[in-house]
Amino acid sequence: MERIIFHIDVNNAFLSWTAVYLLRNGYKQDIRQIPSVIGGDEKARRGIVLAKSPIAKKYGIVTAETLYSARSKCPNLQVFPPNYTFYKEQSRKLYTYLTNYTPVIEQYSIDECFLDLTGTSLLYGNDYVALAHKIKDEIKEKFGFTVNIGIGENKLCAKMASDFEKPDKVHTLYTYEIESKMWPLPVDDLFMLGKSSAKKLKELGIRTIGDLAKTNITTLKRYFKSQAIYFQQASRGLDTTPVLPRSELNKCISVSRTLPYDYTKKEDLEKVLWQEVEEVAFTLRQKKLYAKTIAITYKNNLFKSYSHQLTLVNAICTTPEIYQQVLLLLERSWKNDAIRNIGVRLSDLSQQTYQQLSLFESSTSKKEDDIERVMDNLITKFGKNSIMRASSKEKK
DNA sequence: TCTGGGGTCCTAGGACCC
DNA sequence: TCTGGGGTCCTAGGACCC
Numbered sequence: 320m321e322r323i324i325f326h327i328d329v330n331n332a333f334l335s336w337t338a339v340y341l342l343r344n345g346y347k348q349d350i351r352q353i354p355s356v357i358g359g360d361e362k363a364r365r366g367i368v369l370a371k372s373p374i375a376k377k378y379g380i381v382t383a384e385t386l387y388s389a390r391s392k393c394p395n396l397q398v399f400p401p402n403y404t405f406y407k408e409q410s411r412k413l414y415t416y417l418t419n420y421t422p423v424i425e426q427y428s429i430d431e432c433f434l435d436l437t438g439t440s441l442l443y444g445n446d447y448v449a450l451a452h453k454i455k456d457e458i459k460e461k462f463g464f465t466v467n468i469g470i471g472e473n474k475l476c477a478k479m480a481s482d483f484e485k486p487d488k489v490h491t492l493y494t495y496e497i498e499s500k501m502w503p504l505p506v507d508d509l510f511m512l513g514k515s516s517a518k519k520l521k522e523l524g525i526r527t528i529g530d531l532a533k534t535n536i537t538t539l540k541r542y543f544k545s546q547a548i549y550f551q552q553a554s555r556g557l558d559t560t561p562v563l564p565r566s567e568l569n570k571c572i573s574v575s576r577t578l579p580y581d582y583t584k585k586e587d588l589e590k591v592l593w594q595e596v597e598e599v600a601f602t603l604r605q606k607k608l609y610a611k612t613i614a615i616t617y618k619n620n621l622f623k624s625y626s627h628q629l630t631l632v633n634a635i636c637t638t639p640e641i642y643q644q645v646l647l648l649l650e651r652s653w654k655n656d657a658i659r660n661i662g663v664r665l666s667d668l669s670q671q672t673y674q675q676l677s678l679f680e681s682s683t684s685k686k687e688d689d690i691e692r693v694m695d696n697l698i699t700k701f702g703k704n705s706i707m708r709a710s711s712k713e714k715k
Numbered sequence: 716t717c718t719g720g721g722g723t724c725c726t727a728g729g730a731c732c733c
Numbered sequence: 734t735c736t737g738g739g740g741t742c743c744t745a746g747g748a749c750c751c
Contacts, residue, residue, distance in 0.1 A: 332751090361716045369719080382751090385717045428722090428751045513749050545725080546748090573721065612743095622718070628744065660719085 323447055324562060325434040326469040326477035327417070327454075330486035332430035333357040333370035335464040336409050337399050342463070354378060355397040358386045364577050364659075369401055373486070413462065420454065425474075425562045433474050435562035451489040459487070475558035478510050497556040502529030509553055516543065516550075528554045568668065569606065573616075574598050575662025581620045582658045585649070592645050595663045600638040603665055604695050609634030610665035613641060615648040618660035626664075627652030634669050637691045641665070 329335060334357050338350045354374045359365030366386040378393040390396050410429045417424055420443075423435035436447065443450045451468040459465050469481025470491045479501060480492035492500055507517040509528050519542055525531050531539075532554040539547035552558065574595045582588050592615070603610060614628035627648050635641060645663055697705050 359719060364716080365719050366716065367719055383719080387717050431751070511749065515748065570723065571721090575720065577719065614744095624746080626745065630743065662720085 320437065322435065322437045322472050323439075324471055324474055324477040325436060325447075325451060325454075326471070326474065326481040327432050327434065328467045328469070328481045329413070329430035330465045330467060331370050331372065332464075333401055333406060334372055334399075336406050337402060339409070339463045340402060340405050341399075350397065350399060353397060354393050354395060355399065356380060356386070356389060357401050358389075358398045360400065361386055363579060409462065409464070413458065416458070416461065417454075423562050424564065426565050433477065433562045448489055448491060455487065455489060471556075473556075473558040474560055474562065475510060475553055476556050479508075479556075482508070492556070494556060498529070501554075501556060502527060502532060504528050506531055506554075509550070511553070512550060516546070519543075567606075568670070569608070571664055571666035571668070572599050572602050572606075572608075572610070573662060573664035575616055575660055577618075577660045578658065582661075583655075585653070588649060588653070588658060588661060589646065591661055592649065592663060593642060595661075596642045596645055597638050599663050599665050600636065600641050600691075601695060601698070603668070604636050604691060607670060608668045609636045609671050610641070611635075611667035611669065612665070613644040613648065614664040614666065615645055615652060616660075616662040616664060617653070617656075617658055619654075620657040620659050622659070625652070625654075628664075628666075630667060634667070634671055637687050640687070 331351070334355065335351060337357055342349060351372050352374070353372060355372045356368045356375050357370040359367055359369065368380060368382055368384050368386065368389050371380050371382065371389075375389070375393060375396060378396075380389045380392055380396070386398060406429060414424065414426055414432060417432065417434060421434050421436055421439065425433040427433060436443070436450075447470050451470055455466055455468050465487035467481045467483075467485050467487070468489045469477045469479065469483070470489070470493075471477035471480050472494055476492040476494075476497070480490040483490040483492075483500070504527060505517075506512055506520050506525060506528055507514070509531070512520075520526075520531065523534075523538075523542065525534055531550055534551070536547060536551055539551060543550060576591060576595065578591065582591070611634040612628055612630045614626055616624070616626040618624045629644060629648060631644070635644075641663075
């Protein structure tokens with residue numbers, strides 16, 4: 320059966336949401352109408368563009384460039400800090416509202432989702448463009464921000480369509496429109512085809528998505544291995560992946576931090592790692608998960624990234640147990656270089672409710688897990704400062 | 716005061732087993 | 734004593750997404 324998929328994308332999400340927040344709190348100007356960006360804290364060395372207004376875009380400002388560079392393109396640029404708590408709330412409200420139309424929603428990110436409306440014509444009729452306009456306008460009225468809606472017969476086409484012209488627009492990319500609407504676009508515009516693949520394709524003389532669609536698969540395979548098949552299928556608008564609610568089961572939980580200056584002392588790195596372990600371990604336990612693989616990630620002053628990981632026999636979840644492994648990893652992997660960014664990642668997650676005790680392991684781990692859970696509950700109820708372990712005090 | 720943070724997926728190579 | 738080959742698990746690194 321032919322499918323009908325919508326892709327909904329909040330226009331300049333962080334900037335729009337901040338605009339809504341500011342207007343609601345008495346700010347006189349709509350920052351969507353001026354040259355503005357949402358940017359990280361430059362003093363904390365996080366000074367990059369997270370979102371931009373349409374006028375800022377006209378100045379050539381792009382996402383992820385430094386604020387320094389953005390200002391050089393537009394001297395009267397206004398910079399606002401991100402408000403993640405508010406963003407998450409807006410995102411949740413939007414998705415809750417969209418479940419009115421279909422239960423088959425895949426939340427792709429904080430500001431993007433797919434809706435499967437296949438078989439809903441008895442409910443909404445056959446005019447999907449009209450339906451999309453209705454949803455789009457309701458969102459604008461109800462929440463105060465605009466979205467783009469792309470309509471297609473699969474997720475790929477819907478996603479490509481929502482990207483066409485912004486903001487506040489509805490576009491279709493039906494099978495019969497692929498040649499006219501998608502083939503003239505540069506290969507970089509194809510979803511999941513990034514910079515490094517685009518560069519290789521250009522060297523092969525493949526510039527547009529149409530060129531890619533017409534390229535011999537054997538040639539593509541020589542350069543792109545298994546990716547070649549995806550590229551060719553996608554360039555022809557083919558995609559059979561289903562709209563699936565994001566699995567509750569995370570594949571990994573991670574945290575990383577850019578440090579205020581480059582750290583060269585082990586004790587300093589250990590202090591940051593302790594805080595990071597507390598964070599990821601807390602999230603892990605909130606999700607009632609255990610982790611078997613623990614990793615440490617670095618970025619040094621030369622922007623070189625590296626990482627180190629280990630896999631345990633038994634999955635763990637307490638902060639001290641994880642920290643112990645992280646210290647081991649630090650010992651084994653840190654190259655004594657100046658560290659700009661350091662992080663902790665937990666993966667190989669399971670919902671295992673019992674721990675298989677290895678022969679020589681004490682049976683106290685269950686008790687320790689319970690103590691941690693009691694502490695977590697206190698934190699949830701009374702806040703972070705309500706409780707602190709003795710060892711964490713000295714590390715602050 | 717130049718270059719964030721949280722994810723998923725893939726690949727190559729080594730260890731180890733039979 | 735001249736050195737096969739398939740399978741699995743693990744790690745590091747990289748591409749790509751928002």
